[in-house]
Amino acid sequence: MSSLTPTADQNPGSFTRAWSGRRRWPVLSVAGGAIASGLVLLPLAFLLNQAGRSGWGEVSRLLFRHSTAVLLWNTARLAFASTALCALLGVAAAWCVERTNLPARRLWAVALVLPLGIPDFVIGFGWVSIDPSLHGYLAALMIMTLSLYPLVYLPVAAGLARADPALEEVARSLGLGAWQTFRRVTLPQIWPAVLGGCLLVTLGLLAEYGAFEIVQYQTFTVAIFTEFKLGFDAAAACALSLVLVAIGIVVLGGELTLAGRNRGTGTRPREGARRPSSAVALGRLTVPVLAGVFALVGLALGVPIGALVYWLVHGGSTTLPSASILTEAGHTAVFSAAAAALATTLAVPVCALSVRHRNRFTLAIERLAYLPQALPGLVIALGLVSFTIRYALPLYQSTLELIVAYAILFLPLAVVGVRAAMVHASSSVLEDVARSLGRRPVTVWLRVTLPVIRPGLGAAFALVFVSSATELTATLLLRPTGVNTLATQFWTYTSDFSYGAAAPYAAVMVAISAVPAYVLSRRVSALARIGQS
Amino acid sequence: MSRLAVSGLWKGYGPTRTVLRGVDLDVAAGGLSAVLGLSGCGKTTLLRVIAGLDRAERGTITLGPRTLEGPGTYVSPEHRGIGYVPQEGALFPHLTVQENVGFGISRAERRGRAVGELLEMVGIAPLARRLPHELSGGEQQRVALARALARRPDLLLLDEPFSSLDATLRNHVREEVHGLLSRQGVTTVLVTHDQEEALSLADTVAVMREGEIVQRGIPEELYNRPVDSALARFLGAANLIDATFRDGFAHTPLGVLAVRADPHSSMPAQGVVMLRPEQLEVRALDGGQDTTAAAGVHGHVEQCRYYGHDALLQIRPDDLNGGVGADLLVARVHGEAALAVGTAVSVLGHGPATWVR
Numbered sequence: 001m002s003s004l005t006p007t008a009d010q011n012p013g014s015f016t017r018a019w020s021g022r023r024r025w026p027v028l029s030v031a032g033g034a035i036a037s038g039l040v041l042l043p044l045a046f047l048l049n050q051a052g053r054s055g056w057g058e059v060s061r062l063l064f065r066h067s068t069a070v071l072l073w074n075t076a077r078l079a080f081a082s083t084a085l086c087a088l089l090g091v092a093a094a095w096c097v098e099r100t101n102l103p104a105r106r107l108w109a110v111a112l113v114l115p116l117g118i119p120d121f122v123i124g125f126g127w128v129s130i131d132p133s134l135h136g137y138l139a140a141l142m143i144m145t146l147s148l149y150p151l152v153y154l155p156v157a158a159g160l161a162r163a164d165p166a167l168e169e170v171a172r173s174l175g176l177g178a179w180q181t182f183r184r185v186t187l188p189q190i191w192p193a194v195l196g197g198c199l200l201v202t203l204g205l206l207a208e209y210g211a212f213e214i215v216q217y218q219t220f221t222v223a224i225f226t227e228f229k230l231g232f233d234a235a236a237a238c239a240l241s242l243v244l245v246a247i248g249i250v251v252l253g254g255e256l257t258l259a260g261r262n263r264g265t266g267t268r269p270r271e272g273a274r275r276p277s278s279a280v281a282l283g284r285l286t287v288p289v290l291a292g293v294f295a296l297v298g299l300a301l302g303v304p305i306g307a308l309v310y311w312l313v314h315g316g317s318t319t320l321p322s323a324s325i326l327t328e329a330g331h332t333a334v335f336s337a338a339a340a341a342l343a344t345t346l347a348v349p350v351c352a353l354s355v356r357h358r359n360r361f362t363l364a365i366e367r368l369a370y371l372p373q374a375l376p377g378l379v380i381a382l383g384l385v386s387f388t389i390r391y392a393l394p395l396y397q398s399t400l401e402l403i404v405a406y407a408i409l410f411l412p413l414a415v416v417g418v419r420a421a422m423v424h425a426s427s428s429v430l431e432d433v434a435r436s437l438g439r440r441p442v443t444v445w446l447r448v449t450l451p452v453i454r455p456g457l458g459a460a461f462a463l464v465f466v467s468s469a470t471e472l473t474a475t476l477l478l479r480p481t482g483v484n485t486l487a488t489q490f491w492t493y494t495s496d497f498s499y500g501a502a503a504p505y506a507a508v509m510v511a512i513s514a515v516p517a518y519v520l521s522r523r524v525s526a527l528a529r530i531g532q533s
Numbered sequence: 534m535s536r537l538a539v540s541g542l543w544k545g546y547g548p549t550r551t552v553l554r555g556v557d558l559d560v561a562a563g564g565l566s567a568v569l570g571l572s573g574c575g576k577t578t579l580l581r582v583i584a585g586l587d588r589a590e591r592g593t594i595t596l597g598p599r600t601l602e603g604p605g606t607y608v609s610p611e612h613r614g615i616g617y618v619p620q621e622g623a624l625f626p627h628l629t630v631q632e633n634v635g636f637g638i639s640r641a642e643r644r645g646r647a648v649g650e651l652l653e654m655v656g657i658a659p660l661a662r663r664l665p666h667e668l669s670g671g672e673q674q675r676v677a678l679a680r681a682l683a684r685r686p687d688l689l690l691l692d693e694p695f696s697s698l699d700a701t702l703r704n705h706v707r708e709e710v711h712g713l714l715s716r717q718g719v720t721t722v723l724v725t726h727d728q729e730e731a732l733s734l735a736d737t738v739a740v741m742r743e744g745e746i747v748q749r750g751i752p753e754e755l756y757n758r759p760v761d762s763a764l765a766r767f768l769g770a771a772n773l774i775d776a777t778f779r780d781g782f783a784h785t786p787l788g789v790l791a792v793r794a795d796p797h798s799s800m801p802a803q804g805v806v807m808l809r810p811e812q813l814e815v816r817a818l819d820g821g822q823d824t825t826a827a828a829g830v831h832g833h834v835e836q837c838r839y840y841g842h843d844a845l846l847q848i849r850p851d852d853l854n855g856g857v858g859a860d861l862l863v864a865r866v867h868g869e870a871a872l873a874v875g876t877a878v879s880v881l882g883h884g885p886a887t888w889v890r
Contacts, residue, residue: 429619432586433677435610436617437637438684447636451627 029357032349033365039346039408040368043375043383044245047238050386054235062239067223071240075219075247078140079205085145086201087194090152093296094190095182096289098160100280108293109157110521115300116150117517119470119487121210121494122506123147126304128214129311129499140217146300147211148204152197154520159193160186178280199255206248207376209473210491220244221378225473228382238386241379248374308510311503324489325504332485335399336468339406340414340461346407347414347460348453351422366415373412377474380409385477402478406468413467414460421456425449466513534562534718535597535687537583542592544575544582552578553589554744560688560737562597563718565711567725567735571767575744576724580690583722584617585610596687616681616689616719621697622673624665630676631661637684651679655713671702678710682717689714691723695730707734728768732756740764756809758793762889765807770845770865772808773889774882775858786830786857787813787882794888805858806886813864815846818877829881830857834872844871848880 051059062068096102097109115123124143128134163186171185172178187194209221220240228237282289347369354366372380384405388396395401425431430452434444472487479488486505493502537560544553552575560566570576581587583594585601585608593603596615601608610617624633634651635643642648652658655675665673674694681689694710695703711734714721725731731738732752739749748760759765762773776783776790783792783806790808794800818831836847848862862880872878 429623430625432581432584432610433617433619433623433680434625434636435586436584436613436615437680438611438614439637440611448625452625454627 026352026357029349029352032346033353033362036346036350036411037365037368039404040371040411042387043380043408045383046386046390047241047245047379047383050234050238050382051242054239058235059239062236063243068240068243071218071220071223072243074137074217075206078137078144078217078219079202082141082144082148082205083198083201085141086149086152087198089145089149089296090197091156091190091194093149093293094153094157094160095186096293098157099186100282100289101286102282102289102293103286108297110518111297111301112153112157112293113150113521114514114517115147115304116154116520117514118147118301118304118510119210119472119506119513120144120147120204120208121214121472121487121491122308122510123300123304124211124214125490125494125499125502125506126307129307130303135216137217139215140212143211143215144205144208148201149296149300150517151200151204152194155193155197156190159190163189195255195258199251202251203248203374206244206251207378207473209376209378214494220247221376221473224378224382225476229477234382234386237382241382244376244379245374248376252374305510308503308506311499312507314500325486325508328484328486328489328505329508331483332469332487335403335406335485336465338403339410339468340464342403342407343411343414343464344418344457344460346411347418348422348457350415351419355419355422355426369415370412372409375409377405377409377471378477381405381474381477384408397478397480399480399483402475402480405474405478406464406471409471409474410464410467413463417460417463418453418456421453421459424456425452462516466516469512470509535720536560536562537688537720537722538593538595539579539583540593542579542582542594543590544578544587545590552744553582553592556592556741556744556746558722558739558746558749560720560722562720564736565714565721565723565734566737566739567723567731568739568741569725569728569731570741571726574741576741577692579741580617580692580722580724583688584615584690585613586617614684614687616684616686618674618677618681618689618691618694620693622665622677624668624673624676624680626665628664629661630657630663630665630668633665633676634679634683636680647683651683655679656709670698671706674698674706675709678713682719686719689719689721691721693725694723696725696727732768740767758887759807759889762805762807765887765889770810770863772810772813772859772862773805774808774886775803776806776886776888777803778888783884783886783888785882785886787880788829790882790884790886792888793885800888805889807889808882808886810845810863810865812883812886813862814881814883815848815864815866815870815872815878816881817872818879829879830862831877831879832862834874834876834878835861837871837874839868839871841868843868846872846878848878850880 093108093112097105097112102108120143123146127139127143167185167189168181171181176184206219207221208219209225212219212222213225220243224237224240224244227233227240350365350369353362384401385396388398388401425448430448431444434448435441439447469485470487472491475485475488476491479485484492486509490502490505490509493499493505537558539556539558542553542556543551545551556575556579558566558568558579568576568579578587582589582602588607589602594601595603596613599608600606601613624630625636628636630652631648635648638647649658649661652661655678657672657675657679660668660672660676665676668676674697678694695707698706707730723731723735732755735752737749738752738755739746740755741747748755748764750758755764756768759768759771762771765771765773774785774787776785776792778784778792778800779802781792781794783790785806787808790806792800792806814829816829830850831852832848832850834846835849838845838847843865844867846864846866848864849860850857850862864880866872
């Protein structure tokens, strides 16, 4: 590097940078960022508003009753146990696939990620439909662990594929055994990935409704849903939601604290200078490890898919859903596409601001955009319901409300997708070169910036689309009367135990979301292959 | 062809960091000037300010008859007519070689022969339809150069253009680019941290240190008459020897040497002179010889770096208090004259020596 030319990124908190040369405040980006922040804050504000309306006495009576304590205990013990199990399974599976001579490693690398492509409530459905006696804590623990462990596996596998194998080789040459090397060299390198994965698992658990309803396990989310939908008690639902938000924020804070304590993750090896990681020979352990990985994939992927196929083949003769599935698929596609377009559009100004005009204000906008990650869909839906009922009644249970809810809920995914591309487009001097070649800023944006970030926009759109298409909880609350999506129609049939009729809906959802799961797993394998060639 | 004149350029980031402190630079029309400095000295910022990508707080930039930057004047980058080639080339990844080169010119020009001619000129015509990631580092650099030249800029700015290339390729591409630029006669500013590159390519060199130009001149002048000892060392290996000045000569343990004096200030009685390694003459001493009889500084070879065509010897003087003023002497000798480590030698200097502060 020839110089220490300060870039905007090195100067957080300074507004002066914004006025040098090309960097003037872009009115459009600021407006877009403000809209995104407003949308994220809106449901929270009205949750507080609703709870405040019922008064502190009422809220405290709701919160400090015995059933709340039971809910807290149920939620906490499941979150702890399931997160720990996911961490264990995810790290172990990732290490076996990325660092040993396990047979058929590339096959397992894909198969282990695929459960991510099956909505949790479909995995729950798969298990309960073959064993109706499954219910309660252990059933919930098993189903959530099997559907969420890929959230740990995926980042850890990617981290292992990216980590410099030379470090492990040096450790071995310094006399450490395979286990010692893993504990003292490998684990510290992948620790941020493990923590990040665990955070996603815990937040996913807090937000889950469908799977717990199927196995009749009461957590906060299930109780909130029941209070609102069946008890019509909006005040109680909002009060409980606030507890859920508080738990989410505590989890988020805990992750940040733990991750902050972690020291540097080492120097990156130069691209191209990376050598193959020497695989640990499993030897006599090959068969047990293979059996373990096979069992994991069988339970997480085989059982739900098997159940789906069974019900598709055997259950459908009398209750074949005929043409109606096309209607629901159409609704799902339109809602999801609109939400994906909205979320991606909002993510562009958020990322443009935080990448190019880095200061306290734009950083706050970016952090706010990540906040919905810690907010269950149910909470966002409740907040929007409180708002529309009171101030915008025509919008209550309208298509627009549902689409906005999806967009808020999955804004973090869109930001993740767009941000990396924006950093790439801005850190390279492509735009500067284009200016010096005689092009005006607008032309530069259209001919250089937009084409360069297009893959990021595509990824963001796909992520939001898929997540919206398989969303159940918020959809149940917000969908226009008489309109069904694939998820809600599936849910209606499942609640009636019409498994045969439900199966085709699940199959379509799995087909939609398996694609990005597969792409994700391929990306990790590609990383690993670079390491090996 | 236009002359570039930069004067009194100041640029800071916030109240605490000043990156450019009154930089002056003058490049003759059609000339190639190198700005030489370490990482972080502000040389890339200087290029960006000249290109109009960053704004200076004070100072003026004129190119030919036009004032680009000055009190009340700021010409935006797209209207400056300055070609800018950043470090990694920064080719547009979504455009082919041909489209990259044609990016800055009008549609009519793109359809004509212009792009093809440019590609031929830089020797990459067969690669016209490739995408940037399918090119080697040297090829990318040439495309970036062709893209900047396509608009027939009045001035070309090159930011460490060869540093991303490996050593063998670097010399080759460097020669080619140099030939190309002198044929085109385009005024060029090249920024580099490689003193060899600066000295061998440029007509004039400006050395930059912490945001200031500390010395400007032709390469020989910089090498032989650095303004201070730090600069002397930066431009190549240097022996700094204690000397007493008398009758216009420097009296040193290495001999009595002619001095290049500074015409602007009078010399003190005592001081330091610089001798480049090639100005030292090294003789091996036979074991039987009376070593005290041989002239010069006596010492032993401590290290010998053999480069084939020549060799660099590090010699430790036997008598550290003998007034040499340096712990180690560095001498460049012919490759055939390389000496084994431990050989006893005597060292003599050849003038003219340069008085340095």
